[in-house]
Amino acid sequence: MPHSDQQIGKVYYLSARKVHLFGIQDEAVREQINYVLDENELLGKGPNGTLSLVFDGIKQLNKGEKHLKVTCDNAGGQNKNNTTLWFYLYLVIAGYYESIELNFMVPGHTKFKCDGSFGLIKRLYRNTTVDCVDHVVEVVKRSSIAGLNKPRRYNGNEGFQYYDILSSLAAYFKKLPGMQKFQHFLFTSANPGVVKVQEVTNGPFQEFKLLKTSKLEASKVMEKIKALSFPVLTPPPMKHERQEYLYNYIRPFVRDEFKDITCPRPIYTGDE
DSSP: OOOSHHHHHHHTTSOOOOEEEEEEEETTTTEEEEEEEETTSOOOSSHHHHHHHHHHHHHHHOSSOOEEEEEEOOOTTTTSSHHHHHHHHHHHHTTSOSEEEEEEOOTTOOOOHHHHHHHHHHHHHTTSOOOSHHHHHHHHHHSOTTSOEEEEEOTTTTSOOEEOHHHHHHTTBOOOTTGGGOOEEEEETTSTTEEEEESSTTSOOEEEEOBOOTTSOHHHHHHHHHTOOOOEEOOOOOOHHHHHHIIIIIGGGSOGGGHHHHSOOOOOOTTO
16 A cells, blocks of 8 residues: 555554455365455454355355365364354255365464465565555456466455354254364264264264254254255444544555545444
8 A cells, every 4th residue: 555665664553444365275176265355344253254255165166066175274263163063064964065074274283275375465465556455356366377366355245145154053053062172073964963073183083963953853953954044144334433544544545546445534324
């Protein structure tokens, strides 16, 4: 955004408009979807945001494969939580896959394929003048000659949708005791509602039934799960104080033709 060393010094202590990247890579075809998210396009804390992106990525990348292997980091709020387990159980029960293998990287070893692709983006970003989110999208597009990095925007539900996955699945599944100690999880259509877990690679498997049957039979519960339609969620609007901050402190550093895109005049609403 700034254009000189003097401007860089001035903006260094300010909080510019934030853009978040979330990457999902299909290692088989060397293609990474990079979700370019403006700071007013985030749901906030909790697993719904991350799982909605994963769900969309699966729909975009899947070419009819029935066996999925997933590797992700140990971030509890985003990845390593019970809602994530319920989500992959749902995918198997609903017929998206016959089997899913979910692996979490060992703490201390947190770099994998997505980080390499992010490195390509960062390298170009550091040498590019960026005034708005669309400029970040262009950086993603141009970051890899072979077309590895592909951007995807939210654009007010037009690009993809956020879903309330947590509340929808909590009615049908229960929590896995001591989940954080396990690193490997296996879900299969041959044993729906059950997760097999390992603490270490090649270690013994343990089985846990997470499906709630209550008064209904398991088959009836699974039919309900197959028919699920997740409620759509909408990110909250940017707080007025944040709008004022961008307008008063960041706008001077943005080129004139992009000022009203990145730092528009604050909009007052009756909810604040």
